[in-house]
Each structure stands twice: as C-alpha cells, then as structure tokens.
Amino acid sequence: MDHKKNIYLLILISILVYPFSRPSAQEFIEGKILRHKEAKWEIRAKKITHLRDEYLYIAEGGVVITRDGQVLSAERAIYNSNTGLVQVSGHVLIKINGNIMSAERALFDLNNYQGQIIKAKLFVKENEILITGDVVEKIGDKTYRLRRCKITACDQKNPDWSITGSMVKLTVEGYGTVRGAAFRIKNIPVFYLPWAVFPVKRKRQTGFLLPRLGYGERRGVDIELPFFWAISDNLDATFYERFMGERGFMQGLEFRYAGPEHSKGIFLADILSDRVKDKDMGDTAQAELSPYARTNTTRYWLRGRFDQILPYKISFKGDIDYLSDQDYLKEFSGGLYGSDPRPQLSKEFGRPVDDIFSATRRSRVKLSKEGENWTLDVGGAYYQRPENPANDSTAQPLGGVDFAILPGKLNGLPISFALNTDYDYIWRDDGQRGHRAYIFPEISYPMWHSPYIEFEPSIGFEINSRIFESPETGHSTQYCPVIRARLGSVIERIYDGPIIGLDGLKHKISPTLEYEYRDFHQDSFHPWFEPMDVRDGMNQVTLSLLNRLDSKRSSKDGTVKYSRWGILDIKQPYSIKEARRDEEPWREKRPFLPLEAVLRLYPIDLFEFEANATWDHYTEEIASADLLFQLNVPREGGRKDTYRLDYQYMSGDTENINYFINVYLGGGFSAGTSMRRELNFGDTLESNYWLDYESQCWAVRFSAGSLDGIDSVMLTIKLKGLGQL
16 A cells, blocks of 8 residues: 555544644534634534533534635534543535545544544545545554555446555554555455555655566566665655666666755666677677677666756756767667656756767756856866767867857947857867867947837957867967848737637738848868868848737636737848859859748647748759647547657758657547658658557556667556556
C-alpha cells in the first residue's frame, strides 16, 4: 500500500476531531453561529433537544457543521457533556477542500481527542483515489488504526484493481505496518505480502522507488531499481542501480537542489563497465550505430543544468553534457531507459539538450549581470566530439566576455547610442588558436516619428580583430563602416463583430523599406577562426510587408480575451552591390535575393500552422522551406485526435519529415505512430507505433519502435493515481 494515500485519511480524521473541542461545545449544541473574533465555524440543525439530567444535547435533522471550507453533515448528532463523547450518524458526509469522506456513523471522545469512524469511504480529489475502511480509529495523539481497508481508483462495485489490507496501523511522522497486503485484479489477489512496514510522513521520504524491468537483444535481461534519498528540504538524490545481463552493472546518480530566488540545479551521471569490450565493425548492427570504432569499456554520460542567483543579482547558469563515446546514446538512451525516465532538462530549464544525432555535445557556463541600460556576460563553452578524432579541429570558445549598451538617448541629445562588444579565446586541438575581439558602436537619429510614418537612419563602425597563437603567429583585422536606414508605416482597420462568433477583428499592415551598407576592409591574413566570420561587403535594400490579424472575444462572465489569429511577413531583398558588379561571362548577375515569406496561423485553439519559405527567382525553385502543421480534434470523454507534421527542406542539402499521429478508435482504444525520416538519403532515423487502451482507472500501452536501427518492444501499465510500470 502506498503510504501517501493514508496521509489524506488521517489528516481528515484529525481535522474532524478538532472542531468539537470542549470550550465551544455549548455553542455547538445550542446551534448558534459563533460571532466573536475567534469564530471560524458554524453549526446548524432543524431541532436541538437538551436532556439536562442525562447531560445530553441532541441535534436532529439536517445537521451541518462548517469551518474554513470543511463541511460535516449528518442526520443526528448527540453530545454528552459529562463524558465528552460526540456521536454522529445517518448519512455522515465530510467535505474538505474537494476531498469527500462518507460513513455510516462516527464517535469522538473530546477528552482524549480520540475517535472512531464506521464504514468510512474517502475520495481523494488530488489523484482521484477512493479509500475505504470498515473501521477507522484514532487511538493516540498521532496514531491511527484501519481495519479491512481498500484503495482503488475504480468507480465500480467490483473494481478492476485494488490494494487491500486486513489491518493497518500508522503513526504520523513515523512508520506504519500493514497485515495481509494484497494487490487484486477483480478481487483476485495476484500479489501478496503477509506483513510490511512503510514510512508515514508528509515530507519526501528516503526509500526504494518502483523498479523497471525489460529485455533487449543487446542488453539481455534489464532490471533497474531506483533508490531515493531525501537529504534535506532542498536537496535530494536518486541512485539508479541497473543490471543488464549482456552488458554488466550500470550505476546512475541524479542529484537535485533548490535554492532561494528560483535557484536550482539537476546533475545526472551513468557509468558502466561494459562486458562488450570492442565494437565489431563487421557486425552490420554494430556498424549502423556509427562509422567509428570503439575500444573503451568504461561507458558513461554526464549531464546537468543549473541556474544560480549570486550576490548583487548576478546570474550564474551552466549546462553540462559529456559522453564516453559516440555510440552510448543510441545503445542506452531512448525507449524504456536512458534519459527518458529522468528529468527532462530542456523542460526544467528552458534550454535545449543536443539531439541524440548531434555531432557534438555542448557544455557551457555563463555569468550575467544586467543594469538599467547595459548587459554584461562572462562565460565559455566546450563542444565535445564523442568519437574523439585524432585531429580535432573543432573551435572551442573556452572564455569570453560580452558587453552591450542598449539603445538610449545620448546626453539629452535627440540621437540614440548603442554599443555591442565581444571577446573570445578560441582553442583548438588541431589548428589555429588565439583571441577574437569585436566592437560595434552605433548612433541613430529618429528624424520622423509620427503615427503614420517613421524614418530612422543610423551609422556605426564594426571592427573584428584576430590574434593567432599557433601553429603560426600573426593577426588579422577586419573593419567596416555600417550605414542603415529604416522607413516604415502602420495601417490598421478594425472590423466590428459579430464575425464568426467574435466581437471583432483588427488587421494591421506594416510596410517597411530598409537599407544597409557595409564596406568591409581586411588585411590578407586568412583563415578566420570560423567560416561564418568571413563576410563580404553589403549594399542592399529590403522591402517588407508585415500583416497581423488579431481577434477579440467576450465570454459570458464579461471577460474579454484578445488573441493573435495570424501573421504573414513577406520580405524581398535586393543587392545593389550585385547589380553594379562588373559583367563576368561565367557568372550572371543575381541582384534579387531569394524572396522570404513567413506565415503563422492560430485561428482556433485546436489548430496551428507555421510555414517559412524562400523562393529563388533565377532557378525558379523553392530554396528552403520549414512547415509545421498540428490539428487537435476533440473526441468523447475529453479525448482528442492529434495530427502533427513537420517538414524541412533546403535545396541540395536537406529534406526531412517528422510526423506524429494519435487517433481515438472508440471504446477506450487509441492508436498512433510517429517517425523521423531523412528523405534525401532515404533513411528512417526513428519510428514508433503504439496501441493504447484506457479505462476509467487503468491504462495499458503496447508499443514497438526503432531508433537508428535499434528495435524495441514495450508494454506499459498505468494505474490511475499510483503511477506506471
């Protein structure tokens, strides 16, 4: 039996006993509403009788006791002022913060704050669990006893599953014992424990978690037993002891902390002494993992995230991601084990984790400080190549400083000043190393700024400098003046409703003409640290047209909701520099750069569409495209069908498609599939298929899939309110 479910029951019993304290007994029996400052509850009844000689007060007919969201109702209540006993009977019902307990009758002793509830039924709202007991007793200050109890989430007379116990005795903030504990399916015991002990504390508790069982062709029998350690209120750790018949014993650790001002961190590590010592490149299945050999037997993965607020409101953030070899994630991650059951770091911290197919694993740290009109970042990053190449030329920005002054008025003048600076130390195992510095001051002047038209020119000067350390010393500097100008306007129109169920629509059009001139000058020293640093001069004008459609809707309670229906942004750049270039017989002029278009549609909550595309005027083809489509169709019982399609295309390089489909078949059954496929190479990176059945209190999923050639089959059973196996 899960000790957490017992906590709800004993808390309700304690609250129930407390309001009948002796100082308020007279006012309770008289049926008066307490009006003094300490009053927090009230009692009502149709009829109250006082039997003075027998020391009895009898309340009958619709007895209702309320206090701070707690409600006790019964047909009859009897109080003995001599013995301190209170007895309630007849449709006894207790409601506390959405949790509901019913009983045939109850008896409380106000002298020693003990009590007894007969035929109790408790519905716990938080996880929709029903707990029943023939007799529930409070036999001590913090000690309770339950006879013939049952726990289930099934709303049936003969539940599909239940957990029963003949006798449960427990002490709050202590431990409990259970006799004759059994897990039952349709009242048939399938698992039995004659006696067990469990902690009964409302705080996180040290102990074993649900085991995970599996089998894999490469891993063999796969058993994992997690152990949770509640170190303190803001620290905890989980040890993942995992045995794989074909690979050996893997140990995992998850360490978490929480600090003040939203500081937090999660660190994870898994390590294995692999029985498979060398990778057999002649084995097709092994070779499909990667084209690289592996000779290491110590396999591990270190990862983590932390966000820390330091003194003076300095933000310190870090990401850790380091692998022992390039095959680890494909062999031990995904599916039943690996990173999936652990905390999803990208959701916890809002920073993505590199994809399983990524060529590098990124680790980085950053210190940040923000002022009223400036920002300062200090940090560094390391990009690991898990295959550990002999001549690794990956550029590593190990240390750097970024400082920026945000645009603002300059000493009361009608001009704005902004500054961006950047310094990095670049290290390579093989190749150029050294320093990189960048500075870009800019001044802008908003000449026209009216409701109808805006015009703002700016001028700046950009400097890039490189100092090389090895294998040969030297330096290279790139500098250029930058001239920019922006001319724009805003036109909008409001369409009053009703329009297809809306109160109104607002269409806003923003035409903009932008000009940018960059005249790069640099000495002859090459190469730069990174290819992206090499840039040509620019003399370009861009015409854009931004459309935005917003809606207004009022609900029945008068609340007004505004939402964005869609965005259409079209841009056409034109290169003046290319148009003025000298004629070359082997290369035609192409001043019109690809036409860019972005479309986002959110007309209803159930539908989402995003598209980004570029069109090449000279090849008359789509140069790139990225499409996302998602549709959620409501079905019976709060279920829904989900259709999601994601497509990426880049001319001559990339064409990928990802999809996810889950369809409700009726009768509690649903089925789905998902896939990630590279169309240009004809390779399926990942595919999954599943069949689900969900009843009122349990669910089961049978799934099969393949991750980069590694097949898996899984059966998942979920018991409502208790978790899944």
